[in-house]
Amino acid sequence: MSGGIRASAAPRPVGAYPHARRVGNLLFLSGIGPRDPATNAIAGNVHDAEGRLVAHDIGAQAHAVFANVRAVLEASGARWEDLVDVTVYLTDMAGDFAGYNAVWAQYFPDIDAAPCRTTLGIDALPTPIAIELKCVAALPA
Numbered sequence: 001m002s003g004g005i006r007a008s009a010a011p012r013p014v015g016a017y018p019h020a021r022r023v024g025n026l027l028f029l030s031g032i033g034p035r036d037p038a039t040n041a042i043a044g045n046v047h048d049a050e051g052r053l054v055a056h057d058i059g060a061q062a063h064a065v066f067a068n069v070r071a072v073l074e075a076s077g078a079r080w081e082d083l084v085d086v087t088v089y090l091t092d093m094a095g096d097f098a099g100y101n102a103v104w105a106q107y108f109p110d111i112d113a114a115p116c117r118t119t120l121g122i123d124a125l126p127t128p129i130a131i132e133l134k135c136v137a138a139l140p141a
């Protein structure tokens, strides 16, 4: 088993875990959200004058989280095409499924080449994000 992989171009983990870990030709990524790697700001979150979160743009969050996944893959020597399984967590399935699903189709236009996917609706995520991805990639032997 390899050591934990840290990607400088991805947002810092929010706890004591690596961005990814390789076991044989499999690469397991930690769950990651749409935080900006440089500022830690969450893409697409809208706040009122008092700083309360009042809305989010799921399209912006989906693009940002895919960028973060790509950064971790690249830091791990893997490619986008190596993704084989993605679990998607949404905090607002009713409001966000269509928007996130449309962005997904932009990143995976060929169904035959797309990773397997499971989408779950959950109450909350560790940071005030609306989407988190948990990915597994298989590197070429």
Ligand SMILES: N/C(=C\C=C\C(=O)O)C(=O)O
Pocket (backbone or CB within 6 Å): 011, 014, 015, 030, 031, 032, 033, 034, 035, 126, 127, 129, 132
């Ligand atoms: N993977 C976890 C959180 C990720 C949050 C984020 O990227 O914004 C965790 O707490 O396990």
